[in-house]
Amino acid sequence: MTEHTPLLEIDGVTKAFPGVVANDGVSFSIRAGEVHALLGENGAGKSTLVKMIYGLVRPDAGRMRLHDAAYEPRDPSEARAQGVGMVFQHFSLFDALDVAENIALGMDDPPPQRRLARRIEEVSHDYGLPLDPARLVGDLSAGEQQRVEIIRCLLQNPKLLIMDEPTSVLTPQEVEILFTTLRKLAAEGTAILYISHKLEEIRALCDHATILRGGKVVDTCLPGEKSAREMAEMMVGARLNTPARAETQPGDVLLEVSELSVTPATPFGTKLHDISLQLRAGEVLGVGGVSGNGQDELLAALSGETRLPKSEIVFKGRPIGASGPNARRAMGVLSAPEERLGHAAAPDMTLTENALLSGAVREGLARRGFIAWRKARAFAERIIAAHDVRTPGPEVAARALSGGNLQKFVMGREIQQRPEVLIVNQPTWGVDAQAAAAIRQALLDLSAAGAGVLVISQDLDELMEITDRFAALNAGQLSAPRPTRGLTMEQVGLMLGGAHDMEVAHETA
Amino acid sequence: MMRLEKRPSPSRLWTAATPVLAVVVTMVAGGILFATLGKDPVAAIRLIFWDPLFSEQYASYSRPQLLVKSGPLILIAVGLSFGFRANVWNIGAEGQYIIGALCGTAVALAFYPAPGWYIFPLMVIAGAFGGWAWAMIPAILKTRFRTNEILVSLLLVYVAEKLLAAMALGAMRNPDGGGFPGSRNISRYEPAANTELIANTGLHWGVVTAFIAVIFAYVMLHKHMLGFHVRLAGQAPRAARFAGVRPGALVVFCLGLSGALSGLAGMFEAAGPAGRISIDFAAGYGFTAIIVAFLGRLHPIGILLAGLLMGLTYIGGEIAQLTLGLPAAAIQVFQGMLLFFLLALDLLSNYRVRPGRREMT
Numbered sequence: 001m002t003e004h005t006p007l008l009e010i011d012g013v014t015k016a017f018p019g020v021v022a023n024d025g026v027s028f029s030i031r032a033g034e035v036h037a038l039l040g041e042n043g044a045g046k047s048t049l050v051k052m053i054y055g056l057v058r059p060d061a062g063r064m065r066l067h068d069a070a071y072e073p074r075d076p077s078e079a080r081a082q083g084v085g086m087v088f089q090h091f092s093l094f095d096a097l098d099v100a101e102n103i104a105l106g107m108d109d110p111p112p113q114r115r116l117a118r119r120i121e122e123v124s125h126d127y128g129l130p131l132d133p134a135r136l137v138g139d140l141s142a143g144e145q146q147r148v149e150i151i152r153c154l155l156q157n158p159k160l161l162i163m164d165e166p167t168s169v170l171t172p173q174e175v176e177i178l179f180t181t182l183r184k185l186a187a188e189g190t191a192i193l194y195i196s197h198k199l200e201e202i203r204a205l206c207d208h209a210t211i212l213r214g215g216k217v218v219d220t221c222l223p224g225e226k227s228a229r230e231m232a233e234m235m236v237g238a239r240l241n242t243p244a245r246a247e248t249q250p251g252d253v254l255l256e257v258s259e260l261s262v263t264p265a266t267p268f269g270t271k272l273h274d275i276s277l278q279l280r281a282g283e284v285l286g287v288g289g290v291s292g293n294g295q296d297e298l299l300a301a302l303s304g305e306t307r308l309p310k311s312e313i314v315f316k317g318r319p320i321g322a323s324g325p326n327a328r329r330a331m332g333v334l335s336a337p338e339e340r341l342g343h344a345a346a347p348d349m350t351l352t353e354n355a356l357l358s359g360a361v362r363e364g365l366a367r368r369g370f371i372a373w374r375k376a377r378a379f380a381e382r383i384i385a386a387h388d389v390r391t392p393g394p395e396v397a398a399r400a401l402s403g404g405n406l407q408k409f410v411m412g413r414e415i416q417q418r419p420e421v422l423i424v425n426q427p428t429w430g431v432d433a434q435a436a437a438a439i440r441q442a443l444l445d446l447s448a449a450g451a452g453v454l455v456i457s458q459d460l461d462e463l464m465e466i467t468d469r470f471a472a473l474n475a476g477q478l479s480a481p482r483p484t485r486g487l488t489m490e491q492v493g494l495m496l497g498g499a500h501d502m503e504v505a506h507e508t509a
Numbered sequence: 510m511m512r513l514e515k516r517p518s519p520s521r522l523w524t525a526a527t528p529v530l531a532v533v534v535t536m537v538a539g540g541i542l543f544a545t546l547g548k549d550p551v552a553a554i555r556l557i558f559w560d561p562l563f564s565e566q567y568a569s570y571s572r573p574q575l576l577v578k579s580g581p582l583i584l585i586a587v588g589l590s591f592g593f594r595a596n597v598w599n600i601g602a603e604g605q606y607i608i609g610a611l612c613g614t615a616v617a618l619a620f621y622p623a624p625g626w627y628i629f630p631l632m633v634i635a636g637a638f639g640g641w642a643w644a645m646i647p648a649i650l651k652t653r654f655r656t657n658e659i660l661v662s663l664l665l666v667y668v669a670e671k672l673l674a675a676m677a678l679g680a681m682r683n684p685d686g687g688g689f690p691g692s693r694n695i696s697r698y699e700p701a702a703n704t705e706l707i708a709n710t711g712l713h714w715g716v717v718t719a720f721i722a723v724i725f726a727y728v729m730l731h732k733h734m735l736g737f738h739v740r741l742a743g744q745a746p747r748a749a750r751f752a753g754v755r756p757g758a759l760v761v762f763c764l765g766l767s768g769a770l771s772g773l774a775g776m777f778e779a780a781g782p783a784g785r786i787s788i789d790f791a792a793g794y795g796f797t798a799i800i801v802a803f804l805g806r807l808h809p810i811g812i813l814l815a816g817l818l819m820g821l822t823y824i825g826g827e828i829a830q831l832t833l834g835l836p837a838a839a840i841q842v843f844q845g846m847l848l849f850f851l852l853a854l855d856l857l858s859n860y861r862v863r864p865g866r867r868e869m870t
Contacts, residue, residue, distance in 0.1 A: 018514070305750045326753035337751060346745035357741065357752045360734060369734045 005068060007032045007191045008053070008160055013062030015048055022048035024215040025062070030160065035182065035192045037202045037223060040212035041235055041432040042403065046195050049212070050162050053193070054086045055079035066160075077108050085153030086162040091145050095138030102137050103152045123154050127181045142169035142290055143177075150181070161185065162193045167201060168458070171290060172493035179205050197235070197433070198461070199228035213237055236433050250468070251281030254452040255302075255333065255421045256314045262301050270294040272301065275478045277471065279421060279452040284443065285481060286467030287456040289496055294476040295456050296338065299425040302454070303335035304328045315421065329361045332420035336410055338429060338456075340403065344410040347399035351391065354398050355380035355413055362417045379416070387412030388438065404435035411439050415446055422446060425456040440466050460492055472496045513860040523858035528804055528811070531851040532818070538850070539843045548833050556832065557825030557843075571824045573711030577782050579820030580716035581606070581774035583813055585798035587722045588770030590807040592763035594730075595742040599764055601647065601662030602771040603795025604669035605640035609772020610779035611676055612639030614692055614786045617701035618681060621693065628700040632776060633714075640772015641765050643669065648764040652757040658764065670791060677788045696784035703781030715777025719816075722770060726809040739763070771795060797823075800848040819844065 006029035015023045023045045030036045040046050051057040053064065055073030064071045066082055073079035076086075093102050100117045104110035111119070117133040124131040129147045137145060146166065153161055163182075167175045182192055182205065194206055202209060203223045211219040211234045219234045226234075233239055255278070262272040272294050279285050289295060300306040302313070308321035315333055328334075337343040345354045356376045360366045365376045380394035387408045391401055398406055407428070414422055427443065428436035444466055447453045456473070457463050463470055464484060471481035472495035479495050536558075540550030561571040585602045592599045599605075613636035620628050647661035681692040695701045706712045730736035742749040742759050750756065774794065779786055801819050805811030826840030 303751065304753075324753050324755070325751060329753075337747075339747070342745045343747040343751055346741055346748045348744050349741070353737070356737065357748060360752075366734050370732055371734060371737060373732075 006030060006065075007034075007067065008071070009063075009065040010049075010053075011063045011065070013049070013052060013059045013064065015052060015057060015059050017048075021215050023052070023059070026212070026215070026217055027062075028210045028217060028220070030191045030193060032159070032191050033186050033189045034208060035186050035194055035206045037206035037209035038193060038195045038212065039197065039199075039202065039209050039231060039235055041197070041434075042430060043432070044212040044235070045215040046212055047164070048215075050086065050164065050193065050195065053079070053160075054084060054162060080108065080156055080158075083157070083159035084162070085156055085158035085160070087146070087149045087153060087164065087166060089165040089168065091149055093137045093145055093148060096136065098134050098136050099131060099140075099148055100133040102148055103133075103155065106152045107155065119155060120151055123151050127151075127154065127184060128177065129181055142292065143171070143174040146170070146178075154185075158190060160191045160193065162195070164195045165197075166194075167196065167198060169290060171496045172460070172489050175201065199223075199231050200461070202231070203228060211235055232433055238434070250283040251450065253278050254281050254316060255279040255454075257302070258312060258314070260301060260308065260312045262297055262306055262308070264297060270297055270476045272297050272476045275476075277478060277481065279454055281420075281450050281452055282447055283468045284447045284453045284455060284466055286463035286470045286484065287454065287473050287478065288460055288463050288470060288492065289456075289458065289473035291458055293473050295425055295458075295473060297476070298473065298478075299335060299337055299423060299456060302333075302423045303337070304333075325358075326361050329358065329417075332418075333423075334358070334362075334414045334417055334419035334421070335423040336414045336425070336427065338425040340406050340410055341399060345398040345406060348397055350397055351384070351389075351394040351401075351409060352377045352380045354409070355383060355394070358413060359417060383409055383412040383416050386416060387442070404431040407431045408435055408439060411442065415442050419446070419451055421452045421454070423454045423456070426458065427455060428457075428459065428462060436462075460489070464492075470495075512863055513856070514863050515860055516858075520858050520861075524806065527854040527858060528806065528815070528851060531804070531847060531854050534850045534854070535843065535847045538846055542839065542842065542846075543835065546835065546839060548835060553829055553833055553835065556829045557822055557840075560828060561821055561824040567828055569709075571828065573705075573709055574824050575817065575820050576711035576716045577713070577820075578823045579816045580711075580713070580719045581778055581794045582798050582801045582819055583816035584715065584719040584722055584774040584777075585767070585771045585795060586801040586805065586812045586816060587719070587726045587809060588767030589798055589802045590726065590805070590809070590812060591729075591736075591739055592767050593743075593802055594807050595739045595759055595763050596746070597760050597763040598659045599644060599647070599662050599767045600659050600799065601644070601664075601666045601669075601795070602767060602798055603791060603793065604662070604666035605643045605768040605771035606775035606778075606795045607666075607669040607673050607791050608643040608775070609636040609640035610775030610783075610786060610790060611673065611681075612636055612772065613776030614681065614695060614779045617695040617698060617780065618692060620700070621695075621698055623700075625700050629703075629780075632701060632780060633773065636772045636776025637769040638772070640775065641769040643772070644764040644768025645761070648761045652760055658760070662764075666795070673786065673790060674788050677786050677790070681786050683785075691787035692785045694784045695780055696782075701780055703777050705781075713777065713781045715774060715781060718773055718777065720813075723809045723813050726812075730809065735762075771798075797844065800844060803848060804851055819847075822847075 009029040011027050013023055013026045026049060038046050048057060052059050055076045055078055071082065073082065100113055100120060103120060104113065104116055110116060120131065120133040129151060131144065131147050131151060137148060146169065166178060170178065186192055196202055206223045209221050209223045210217055213235065221231065257275055257277045260272060260275040264271060270293060301308060304323055304325035310319040310322045312321040315331055320328055320331065341347045346357065356365050356371065359379055363379050365372055365379060377394050383389065384391060384394060389409045389412065390405050401409065411427055428439050440462065443453050443455065455463065455467060467484045469481040470484045470487060472479040474496055536554050540554055543553040544550045560567050562568060585606065589599055589602060613632040616632045616635045617628065643665060646665060647658040650656040650661055651658045677690045677692065683691060683693045696703065703713050703715060738749060738752065738754045741752055742754055783790055797819060801812060801815045805815035822844055829835045830837060
């Protein structure tokens, strides 16, 4: 194979699902040794496209060619046999098994355990991804679990490796390790199809980018020659407004948390140790950290879902640690949890009912317990109008909305209640660029109007963009907050606990 | 090949249609069952569903029986539906029914033979309290020690049955009964009797209470925050906590409500149609009410209709036993089939059937 014949050629591939055309005549090609980015917003058709390449979904029309021969995988094992590997965003690993056992489970024809363990050590050493085959997966960090998935693919010597949003769970240092590995693979001739919406990463890593919008290829570019903003505008197909913020002086302390410790109710929770923070009027405080370091527990403690000793949380001089969610809402302390479906909103209930869910107290939607349905509906309509929620109406079930629209609804529900303190966890998780910008702007407006906003997020770019101060949550402990302006990504990474002491990986490899 | 596709929202049409369809399918399957037993299926189905209400031969007796049988079923099922909506599974309504009957009867026997208008109201309070207290055992064990309320409430049924037998043979035995087990007939003791309010209708205070419970439940579930929280806790427990619901308090409320209503049903039965406490007082209303609750889609109006239907199969089943010689177990199988088909057909309200191959997405 020469440099110029493509490894994989996609020609006019189309796939329709009931009610939506996920891919409409998509064509592009990847050469051996190339890192190719697939860019697009949620719902642009990236996932469907790679699922077709990996044999999970069959195209309705169009051709795929691999090594200049027709390529029509019927299932993933056939795709793997032809040299196509994929690392999913969500890992499919068993916590109770060790690394080698997990890898054997994902192979079509696993060698004996001892030989496999030796192969794992060799491959992990060669590619700078240190991994002990005998460790239990449940004890590994998210970054290490991802290595298990990657090594599982590498053991099959793939010619094409598909990576779906691989960095969403990694610290900046872990991202660097991963990129070094991917560059090494590319140099050896493996083609990499890289899906992400983190544009700076794509600029740093990828040789080519294909941009999808509404199931169609709308553009291609050389990421190194474009700015992140230009690429974002290609994805969205419109000019993007960066959130604008007014310069404000932080006011009085609204919320004070002192030496908050929580032991989780379930064995899978994270323990919070001695968390202390102050939130002032008019500021946005960011709490960064990789998921599973206590974010859910911190939100539950601040929202009132977890009851605490009275004095651990003080709002405007009043101890509220022992108050439940509705007592805190009455005072003006509101929150929005990470999980949209099932926590912030009930999936099978209508938007009106979901508006009532957290709005009953402050919006006066119930009198002596009797629900004023008409007012609840009007409140839902107000949220829909003010936050541009795309829905046929307030009587639609929450689960029928797209992720971004439901997130706008859930965030809008809290913002419309004029909170004095708003605590949000992952406010723009899984939300397209335009909706994310709208939500961030709404949070900034809220703080400009004098509210204190606490944003818990894994998205460091988001925190850099909208927060005044930044603190890192790592293994249930919160670092001292530092002013966000002037922080470098490297400093942030160190605050987040580095790469779990694995920074040296590539130096020894 | 067929495959199932999840609907974006549950279909309203199918939600309403599946109970009717389930009844039809049960009639067909029941007919086959009766045919294999060597009985004429059409005659048997007619005897169960039609004759109790419309035949000249049976209707004069069986028409009032409809309310007598349906009343306790509806009363118990309405209470259970709150818990079932909130994922609190009280399977022991039968036990709470027995304890309610024992407490109510105990009050009556304590006053016997004194007159007094206050005796019947006291019995009502005692019956509700007895059922409530019996349901508090699984409630407290669940909230304090995380035991499973299904097992605890179910096993307490057998404890209650033993207690019933002990009472019928011991403390509550009729001193003038010639040593036979069973209490005095309190339906003949005027201040304690749960009498028929309108002659030949079967309407007694228990049926009235059941109707009130239906209205109360409807208002609670659709117009009140408490009912909203019950529904929320069942559909999305984390969202319920976010909305400020305390899971423990909800368990106590749901078990307490269903226990109190079951206890009332037992008390009204003992003071009215049954008339006394006897070893075989428990007739399975507490278990059949579970079917009624689901057949009625956990909706108060649905439960009212389902209770009447189930009451009908009870009466019709008795007639079929007498005239066709169908075994009692066949009638129970028939009632069980109704629940089975209902749950199976439920699939259609959340999924639609499409031709084609299953695809991983």
